[in-house]
Amino acid sequence: MEEYAWVMDYLPDGRSNDRMREPIAQLLGEKNFTLFEASIKQGAVVKFEDRLYVGKDQREQVEKIKRIEFDELTAAAKNELNAVIRRIVMHREAEYVDFFNKSGSISIRLHQLNLLPGIGKKHLEEILEKRDVKPFADFADMKERVTLLPDPINLIVMRVAEELRGDSKHYLFVRPPMQKQPF
Numbered sequence: 001m002e003e004y005a006w007v008m009d010y011l012p013d014g015r016s017n018d019r020m021r022e023p024i025a026q027l028l029g030e031k032n033f034t035l036f037e038a039s040i041k042q043g044a045v046v047k048f049e050d051r052l053y054v055g056k057d058q059r060e061q062v063e064k065i066k067r068i069e070f071d072e073l074t075a076a077a078k079n080e081l082n083a084v085i086r087r088i089v090m091h092r093e094a095e096y097v098d099f100f101n102k103s104g105s106i107s108i109r110l111h112q113l114n115l116l117p118g119i120g121k122k123h124l125e126e127i128l129e130k131r132d133v134k135p136f137a138d139f140a141d142m143k144e145r146v147t148l149l150p151d152p153i154n155l156i157v158m159r160v161a162e163e164l165r166g167d168s169k170h171y172l173f174v175r176p177p178m179q180k181q182p183f
Contacts (some may be wrong), residue, residue: 002029003055004086008075013108017174026068026077027052028084029043030091032175033160038065048080049087070165081164085157093138096156100127100142101112101135101174106170115170116155123149 005027014021023040036054040046044061052061073081089096103112113119113127126146136142142152156173163174 002031002034002036003053003146004030004051005034005038005054006030006088007048007050007052007078008084009074010040010048010123012072022063025052025062026073027054027065028081028088029054030088033085033173034175035089035164036065037068037072041065049084056128060163070099081083085160086153089153089156091172096153097136097138097142100152101131103157106179112172113174115159115168116147117158118150141157 007025008028009026010023011025012023014024020179021047023042025038025040025046027036027038028034029036029050038052038054039062041059041061046052046061052066053059054062063108100113103109106115111124113124115174123146126148130136130145136145139152143149160173162168165172167172
């Protein structure tokens with residue numbers, strides 16, 4: 001269950017094709033990267049990249065909330081998705097650095113780090129060697145010690161975006177998509 005979510009798009013007049021025009025926001029959950037659409041309370045002020053409480057207790061800005069799929073996002077929300085994912089990753093930096101420090105094998109031939117775009121055999125070996133000497137303290141430490149590693153934050157952002165589209169066999173960071181029920 002998500003407690004907080006970040007605003008990717010805000011429609012103060014709702015969707016043009018909705019019968020009941022109410023302010024809505026498309027949100028990305030902070031813990032499991034769950035996609036939501038929420039109706040916003042009258043008088044509440046919401047803007048892009050706001051962090052809103054969406055938990056079970058009294059919500060200050062959010063009236064109702066429902067889970068949505070990637071293809072239900074507005075064009076603006078899709079455009080802002082990577083920026084919001086980056087903000088969440090930076091907000092929870094310690095947890096994602098911990099992922100690099102503690103990740104393990106999925107199978108004999110596949111390591112969790114190999115699922116990040118751009119991490120091949122050489123990057124994997126270097127990351128594992130460096131973390132065995134001393135765990136990474138933060139992303140800056142990781143970039144300094146693993147010289148050829150692309151931006152580690154961007155690696156996570158790209159992986160989360162891929163998982164949100166539902167294209168993945170393995171899910172590291174995102175709650176897997178809802179299963180479609182056959183008729």
